[in-house]
């Protein structure tokens with residue numbers, strides 16, 4: 001039987017393994033822990049407390065494993081699928097991913113389907129509202145779903161090598177023949193790299209080493225916004241994760257909402273060059289607040305095309321200003337050009353759900369352009385979601401979506417230069433979300449299956 005190595009046990013890697021199991025001898029190599037050993041939250045009495053030092057982006061389930069588990073079933077969310085597959089194929093992939101998740105315990109119903117009132121109000125204010133089919137698993141339920149996938153894959157012969165970091169891909173005569181992990185050579189006929197956004201730089205280095213052309217994709221930089229849940233109530237009743245997009249008046253930059261966590265918790269995220277904010281919401285444990293990412297899109301051309309490098313400088317500067325913690329500021333303090341302090345925050349009626357922060361001044365850490373985009377964007381959004389731009393609104397900074405390095409690929413995401421080397425998911429700059437990452441895993445696996453049929 002031919003051998004396949006999949007690097008990364010995120011949604012892309014797991015879904016690819018699901019497709020390949022039985023047809024190939026499949027090994028998933030994952031640098032993180034098993035899902036059962038990835039704990040992010042403890043419940044004390046009625047309180048939900050986050051440890052903030054958990055393995056947010058590494059381990060079985062990938063970044064998706066400890067995520068909020070919002071499944072967005074749309075070809076325009078989480079990456080533009082039109083670049084890769086036809087609309088009909090995108091719908092087929094969406095259905096297949098949905099069935100797979102439901103088969104492992106995700107809720108079958110779709111309680112939150114877009115409504116039109118919000119869309120009308122948004123349109124009247126120059127904002128695009130994208131109503132989509134969504135499902136919310138919740139960060140408390142998602143580990144069970146991932147655990148069920150893992151057990152099923154093992155039962156079907158897929159091997160998991162955990163706590164093992166792949167250092168490099170082996171390429172001989174223009175063809176991938178295995179990987180080096182923990183100093184050992186592991187042979188394979190096919191290699192699929194699905195290492196996620198946190199290892200995108202590593203993926204880019206591998207590609208450059210073997211002469212595969214790469215492209216730097218735009219990054220998203222901004223803040224995590226936290227408001228009382230009542231402010232966002234109507235929006236989340238319409239769509240659990242309402243997607244708003246707008247262009248700001250001064251810079252004409254694209255700003256969007258992303259990863260809304262109704263009744264959720266802000267959590268710390270860790271980047272290679274600093275710390276940032278992210279969010280969770282659960283099915284069984286609720287806060288009084290709703291949080292969402294509010295991000296400006298940044299694309300660069302010459303002389304610096306490397307958007308990740310730029311994002312890293314922002315993360316680094318924020319870490320310096322925040323003393324190693326995310327910076328927290330009230331919107332009213334930001335617009336008046338003064339830092340927030342614990343005393344000012346205490347006067348506010350919005351209680352931050354993340355306490356391990358440094359009250360400060362976001363404008364000391366983030367580019368002026370991004371700060372203007374955030375202020376103007378929230379002002380626009382306030383006309384659709386009244387109260388979102390109140391003085392008491394909390395902003396945690398930075399939130400950076402390192403959008404990754406995209407290698408040039410052929411059909412089914414086989415790299416342009418190296419045969420039998422495939423890529424999938426966020427790390428290859430193809431996607432930004434669980435459903436699309438899983439879909440690219442299916443596509444790459446089908447490419448491998450086609451090759452073994454030849």
Ligand SMILES: Cc1cc2nc3c(=O)[nH]c(=O)nc-3n(C[C@H](O)[C@H](O)[C@H](O)COP(=O)(O)OP(=O)(O)OC[C@H]3O[C@@H](n4cnc5c(N)ncnc54)[C@H](O)[C@@H]3O)c2cc1C
Nearest residue numbers: 008010012031058062063064067070166196425426433434
């Ligand atoms: C806090 C948080 C909340 C999120 N919430 C949502 C949400 O609600 N909905 C949604 O659609 N998306 C969400 N996302 C994004 C989503 O999790 C990702 O888009 C998705 O997981 C990408 O899947 P992937 O398989 O491409 O990569 P990942 O899920 O990142 O998985 C890649 C895996 O590869 C492993 N790896 C990397 N390098 C190596 C190496 N060299 N050797 C071995 N293993 C390696 C990593 O440890 C990781 O486990 C969230 C992300 C975060 C961080």
